[in-house]
Amino acid sequence: MKTDILSILFSFSFFSILGWMLEVSYRSLRDKRFVNPGLLRGPYLPLYGTGALLLMVAGSLLQGSHVLTKALAYFVVTTGLELGSGFIAQHFFQTRLWDYSDQRFSYRGHICLKFSIYWILLAFAFEYLLLPLYQSMFILFLPAFKGLFAGVTVSIMLMDLLAVGIRHFLRLTPEEKTLSETQFTDTARPLLELPEVAKLSQYNHHRGKTRLEHVKEVAYLSFLWGKRLSLDCDAIVRGALLHDLFYYDWLHEGPRLHGFRHHNIALKNARKIALLTEKEADIIKKHMWPLTVVPPRYME
Template sequence: MGIYEILAYFFVYGVLGWCVEVAFAAVKEGRFVNRGFLNGPICPIYGVGVVSVIFSLQGFSESLLILYLASAVLVTFIEWLTGYVMDRIFHQKWWDYSGQPLNIGGYVCLPFSLIWGVFCVFIVKCFQPLVAHLIGYIPHIAGIVILVILSIAMLADLYVTASAILKLNKRLEAMEKIAAELREFSDRMGENIYENVKDGMEKEEQLKSKVASMKEVRKELRAEYSAGKEEWYKSQQQKLDELKGRYDSLVNGLGSVGERLVKAFPNMESRIHKDALREVKKRVAMRRNKRK
């Protein structure tokens, strides 16, 4: 099997894998979700997985048991490696099998490994001969041109998607900084209010010994405390509104690619910005529900 066949099978099974993911999401959620990592209709992990099985295990096709076990192990390793590398590069776990039995780091789990084995046996024994036969009908030159165009398109898509993820990470980082600033601001406001109330109570006790009625006490307190406090509270409220506005702008300005990724991977988790990503996912879900 040469480079031409490897690329051809990669794109065929990558697109078919995308179709399976979309169909699965449609049944599960009742709507269309572009479940691919890329924007285009392809899931590269399926293409890599199936091509690896075809290339490495074709010699074991006579023994169904060996083919099944070897396929399950190989595809599971590819899935684990892909999830681990993407987690380390983008600091996000794109899928999570933590709720499944016998999982490894949430990247892979035994039930899905067994299912992948069944699919691979079916592909090697039944489907792949048909795919190879159909690809054989495509003129070689035309096939090369098609593969070059598809490869360029996929690389461009990969660049756009990776850039969007890096921007998303920066946005999440900025959100967490603003959230920390809001918490610090709230603490300062609370402490200031407490000190003002405490000082007011002390001043009230001092004035009680000097004036006869509570009316005069309140008048004295208002005259002393109201002058500068109103302006101070206005300035603090303006700062608070500014921080909230910046936070909302970050949450709501994901862009089409960032929002698609959040929808496509509902179980995505961030290792660094967990709270910020949860807020983004919540806002995306609210916007989706409003459109219904």
């Protein structure tokens, strides 16, 4: 089988999905309920896709080798991948994807002898049963199909991973959440009590939300990012609450080229009701960048 980038990405995508199906079947039968394993939400497990690629490489390099040599290589590949994945999930995402602590001869719950033996057996099954079948099937697919399948699958995986990363980056402990909500409320209250801001509740914005709901949501999410990045959270909250301070239904009325003009309208209205710092004004004026052409002056 070819080793070009298309073949690699297609194989990675195919075995990520196949591995997800295998893992879901095993865990769901074991727990007698549907279990979606892994860190990502979609129907794929990159761990299996990566493992399949590594086993392909190992099998190619070890052609004609003694079975014990292959067994040792497969042990290193599969158990090493399991150990690395478990460590990354726990230390970077604070998530336990599996726990072998109750098994004999385990190491920190990430790996254990029993499952390492299972992985070796599955690796041989992969080499002698699944891989030949896959290679026969692979040559039947048109390059366009393989490119589309791999491109869509990998793109969705990357977006899924980005969403998971953001969610974990912004995740708060109960104590942090209480403190953050108090700080946000204290900063936002003076503006939210102004009738000019409260009036935004009369206008639909998008996704079934009023403009007031939209600016509050944007302000709180931006506030959390600001906290994590040690930015000026007061300016972020005030700028976000005022960034869409205009009084028309932009979907049906208002000036033409709304996306290029409403930031100036919002800034003009904001200056009528609040004394803005340069940073807050820049947040409002540049929130539609790159449509504003000139980039923001501040990280906030």
